[in-house]
Amino acid sequence: MKRVYKLTPYPWYKPEETERWLEEKARNGLFLSKGTVIRFFAAFERQEPKAVRYRLAAPAGHSDGSGTPSGEEVGIAQEMGWTYTARDGEFAVYRCDDTEAPELNTDPEVEAMSLKRIRRRGMSGLFSSIFWLVLLAGLITVGRVWLLLLMDESGWMVLSASLMGLIDLVVSAGKTFRLWKLYRRLKNGRPAKERSLRTPRRTLPVTAAQLGNILALITAVGMMVNCIGYFFTSKDSGGIPISEYTDSFPFPTMAEMGKEGSFVQEDFQSYNEVQEQEVPLIGKTIRLSENGRFETKDGRKIQGFWFIDYAQCKNAWLAREFAAECSAEAQRQARKSQSGSIDLPSAESLGLDSIKGYPTELLGGTTLIMLRGDRAVQIRFYQLSEDTLSVDEWAKMFANALNEE
Numbered sequence: 001m002k003r004v005y006k007l008t009p010y011p012w013y014k015p016e017e018t019e020r021w022l023e024e025k026a027r028n029g030l031f032l033s034k035g036t037v038i039r040f041f042a043a044f045e046r047q048e049p050k051a052v053r054y055r056l057a058a059p060a061g062h063s064d065g066s067g068t069p070s071g072e073e074v075g076i077a078q079e080m081g082w083t084y085t086a087r088d089g090e091f092a093v094y095r096c097d098d099t100e101a102p103e104l105n106t107d108p109e110v111e112a113m114s115l116k117r118i119r120r121r122g123m124s125g126l127f128s129s130i131f132w133l134v135l136l137a138g139l140i141t142v143g144r145v146w147l148l149l150l151m152d153e154s155g156w157m158v159l160s161a162s163l164m165g166l167i168d169l170v171v172s173a174g175k176t177f178r179l180w181k182l183y184r185r186l187k188n189g190r191p192a193k194e195r196s197l198r199t200p201r202r203t204l205p206v207t208a209a210q211l212g213n214i215l216a217l218i219t220a221v222g223m224m225v226n227c228i229g230y231f232f233t234s235k236d237s238g239g240i241p242i243s244e245y246t247d248s249f250p251f252p253t254m255a256e257m258g259k260e261g262s263f264v265q266e267d268f269q270s271y272n273e274v275q276e277q278e279v280p281l282i283g284k285t286i287r288l289s290e291n292g293r294f295e296t297k298d299g300r301k302i303q304g305f306w307f308i309d310y311a312q313c314k315n316a317w318l319a320r321e322f323a324a325e326c327s328a329e330a331q332r333q334a335r336k337s338q339s340g341s342i343d344l345p346s347a348e349s350l351g352l353d354s355i356k357g358y359p360t361e362l363l364g365g366t367t368l369i370m371l372r373g374d375r376a377v378q379i380r381f382y383q384l385s386e387d388t389l390s391v392d393e394w395a396k397m398f399a400n401a402l403n404e405e
Contacts, residue, residue, distance in 0.1 A: 004030055005041045012038070012089025015056035022054040022093075032095065038088040055082065055104045056091040068092065077104060239273030242290065247276070249286070251310055251377055251401045258294030258302070265292040271305060282322070283374075284312040293385070302389060306381035313374045320353075323369050323376040327356050330367040330378070334358035342366060345392055350399035357391060368395060372402040 030044035081101030271291035291305035342357040365382035
């Protein structure tokens, strides 16, 4: 017999709504298939339409959360005219074709005992969701790294995990609250489902639970695609040699800083590469690593390497956030350095909105973060020669580039 699959409009912890939905499907000739497990979809078999009853009950014989009742429970239900049909989450689904048969599990005290175990597991799941989401949110927001994560392919996996954690938290909170209401009703001696006091409501085309399930599914698929993409591209930095970059840079490079023809590129690992990308929610970003030596116009011979992160953001607020995240990360690294503070020229004298500088942990390097309007740049430079350029000289060169429209 051909099966028909329908997207479930209600989560398992809303038994009364699920029962009405299954009974409505039966009146339209669709009956829940035996032995199935309801997840995002429910499997139905098409038969002659008729009125049947469905009931969801918390199994009393099992405490593993499988939703499968014991053989004794199934036998007692059969004596009352009810047939175990399927599982929906942690509830067992029973069907009865006899409209005159007695109700299933009418003793509120028995149902409360069964539901108590499920409620405790729901609370544990809620606390676990809150813990991990707070931890992840703290790393992203308090740690000030969410924009920097967007610039990294692996960062999208972290943000996707955050979204899934948020969805899970909302679902867990709704589940816990609903189970608590059912438990309190049973503890007060009232039936879990007061059907006589309610009139059937029309099922919405798309319910909140469906939207949540669809969003969670899309997010999970997105994470999988990101993981696969990251796995196949992780061996490649994603950049191209600077010599192959055809556009002009919005900041100075080593080749432009010294006497004409004095720059000598020194190849080492993945240095001397540039990566340009259009990052969603941020804008245009350029990452450059350069390693070499050159001679200044006054005869100083400079040798070293640097890393530049440049962002042409969609608005000034994003640029400020980008600069703040770079500063937070540089400040964390500076705490590990034995160097003292760095004297900087004022932002006003350079025509900037802000400028910050920090010593790096290794090799006596320096990090500069500059902001002007919707543009921000971070420069981490390391000088290995006896001759050096001062921080003021570095700052003025990049400030002049940011001031150019």
